[in-house]
Amino acid sequence: MSETPRIKKGPEREYVLDEDPEIGEETNKGNRYTDCETQPENEAGDMKEKSVEDTDKKEVDTEKKAKSKKRLKKHGTKNLADLLSRKNNILQAMEKQMEKVEQDLNLKEDKMLRMAAEFENYKKRTRREWELHQKRANADLLTDILGVLDDFGRAFESAEDTEDRFFSGIRMIHNQLLDVLAKAGLTEIDAEHKEFDPQFHEAMGESESDEIEPGKVLYIVQNGYLLNDQLLRPARVIVVKEKNGPQSAPDASENLE
Template sequence: MNGDPNGSPDGVGDATIPVEVVEGEAHAGATDAATDAANDAATGAATDPPSAGGAVAPASETGAVNEAAADGELARLQARVEALEGEKKDYWDKLLRTAADLENLRKRQRRELDDTRHDTKQRVLKEILPVADNLERALAVSTGEPDAVLDGVRLVQRQLLQALERLEVVPIEAEGQPFDPNLHEAISQQESDAHAPGTVMTVLQRGYKSGDRLLRPAMVVVAKAKAKVG
């Protein structure tokens, strides 16, 4: 058998593979493996976030953490709602109590005002009734003499003025005084030589004051200057 020194013993020639081709295929295989490994690492990093220690946490654990946080927030909100409901009830109770206190205050003030009016009326009547009694006595003992009747009436008038003074009611002095629109009400004007113009010359009805308050003005006639003749 004549063998090929570079071939098989059988003389069948094997094709020779160049060294460059073998090295190229090996390099390509290594590159593809490195690319696949990089892609797998990137995909895993995007899917599972790293844990505090750098390890990737499973998705189930992340969901459990989020659910626990939501439950805690819900519990906090429910507690806040219950607290607000309690505050609302307290405020409502206070409002009702305040309204009741105000109503009781109004009723008490109304009663006090009625009592004050009643006491004032009684005080006035107690002062006036004796005057009416004396007037009846003066008329009963009258002998028909004008002077006796006049003296009795003057006595009653004096007693009445004293009663009014005790009630802090005083007459307004008007005659001979300058006309004051705050105290006097002019009924008419008359020419007069005896009175200066603008002076009260006659009092038709006496006015009265209670303290600094005017009960009624005095009705008066006011003097004016005589018209010039010619």
């Protein structure tokens, strides 16, 4: 059996021609040459058409890409501008809101400071009023007690026997009462033989004296008292006057009568 002749065409394809016993060798040879010449021409045409199509396709793709980029650039720029505008609007709104919040905080802080100052002033005012009320209450009470002290003084002046034990007991009670009143802030005004002071002394009359200078207190008619350095009752006194001078107040002897 004879081998089938093969004719190679190109690096990848090959064409096989079978010998037909009914056809002569020349015919087969002609067929062999016809195939060898026709096939390369067809393949070259196909490759050329394919190359043209690929080139056209690339150009179309390039044009589409360019248009797409242009569209994206146009829309992207517009979108970016919109985003920036919206961002600026949001920032401005936030700044306004922050300014409003800051103003509200400042107003509330000022209000709290004013309230704190008012409350502090209220406490001070209440404390002062309470202290004043307490002083007035103490003053009213001590004013009533001063009458008792005056009675003690008159009893001591009229006593005949100052060495009596009963008198000594009364004197002790009087001193204890003075100590208690001193703790409450009561002090006696020292007026005897002092310069007359209308702020603390009340002149009940005038009298001449060879021992005391004019204008000074000769003696005390009624003791005066201070409560916490404030005048509770002035001391009623007789003031020394100039000899042979005009009498501006009743004489001491007349007051004693």
